[in-house]
């Protein structure tokens with residue numbers, strides 16, 4: 001499916017940059033248009049793939065291109081005041097050609113965290129296309145201010161957006177990994193997951209079996225109903241699978257899948273298990289949380305997309321989650337040398353990480369120790385202070 005992607009703040013811009021890089025490298029064309037918004041000139045200049053005229057500097061008169069230093073109330077105020085400048089660039093998008101907007105922001109900083117609900121609300125007022133968010137949770141060791149920002153932005157973004165996909169930096173950083181190096185790897189991994197999810201809804205159905213292929217409406221229906229969602233991913237390289245590929249032989253994966261053999265079925269179901277029980281972008285135990293809707297996508301060359309395996313995998317996910325609204329389908333990629341599975345769980349409640357975030361946020365709010373921003377009453381209606389609003393997520 002085609003997306004209008006908006007990066008907000010430093011992390012948002014970098015992740016959109018990584019998504020564009022993925023889009024260009026794999027020719028999947030899910031990013032129809034991309035722009036980014038920031039209060040810091042240096043962050044905008046550091047981007048590589050987002051066109052220069054799609055980088056919007058806001059808050060020039062207030063912070064002079066220096067960023068808002070973690071103050072998300074200021075981030076929200078500036079975004080509200082400069083929304084016309086952002087809209088000028090959005091006006092260059094052919095919105096009728098996109099299926100949805102995707103806003104990307106770190107919830108812990110100042111600019112992205114403050115801007116996400118403001119831009120979300122603005123787009124929803126103007127357009128009928130769904131407006132999804134991708135919110136990055138801060139690491140627990142980044143301090144109370146980031147957690148407080150994230151807790152407040154999260155609850156407001158969930159209220160304003162059609163769905164908020166969560167990515168937890170903590171769960172995806174390898175031990176001892178430097179943050180800078182880690183971010184590049186993390187952003188690439190995230191771009192791959194998003195690429196398979198949204199790319200699945202954008203294939204040329206003329207070359208595929210329309211009954212089994214996932215289309216944009218299935219992705220939209222899975223995300224419909226709001227709340228937060230998480231993405232799982234697992235893949236297997238066909239070349240690694242056996243060295244015989246180089247000699248021009250069909251890999252075992254292909255051979256077994258094409259005959260609908262038990263081996264082919266098992267390989268797909270085991271990838272579905274790994275995607276579900278491995279690292280979800282918001283880590284949850286699928287059996288211990290409530291999930292409203294789900295989608296299982298198996299991507300790869302058509303002769304590897306074992307129908308029985310996909311159906312078994314989908315049924316297994318239903319059993320595992322207790323959710324009876326799990327859709328399943330395939331995403332044929334004739335040129336790919338990988339079989340990949342993406343699982344999307346939407347409308348999640350009861351996630352420990354969100355509970356923990358609310359506790360840290362509430363504690364920081366009570367002590368007020370690290371709060372730097374002013375307490376503007378007007379902004380409380382944008383960045384809700386009512387922690388009870390998060391209750392529906394627990």
Ligand SMILES: Nc1nc2c(ncn2[C@@H]2O[C@H](COP(=O)(O)OP(=O)(O)OP(=O)(O)O)[C@@H](O)[C@H]2O)c(=O)[nH]1
Nearest residue numbers: 009010011067068069070106108109110111112138
């Ligand atoms: N996944 C990911 N997280 C990042 C990246 N860069 C920063 N972060 C996280 O983002 C949060 C900080 O948000 P930023 O996007 O840097 O801040 P900002 O929105 O630009 O706001 P200010 O800097 O306060 O103006 C922290 O939790 C970081 O761990 C990135 O490239 N990828």
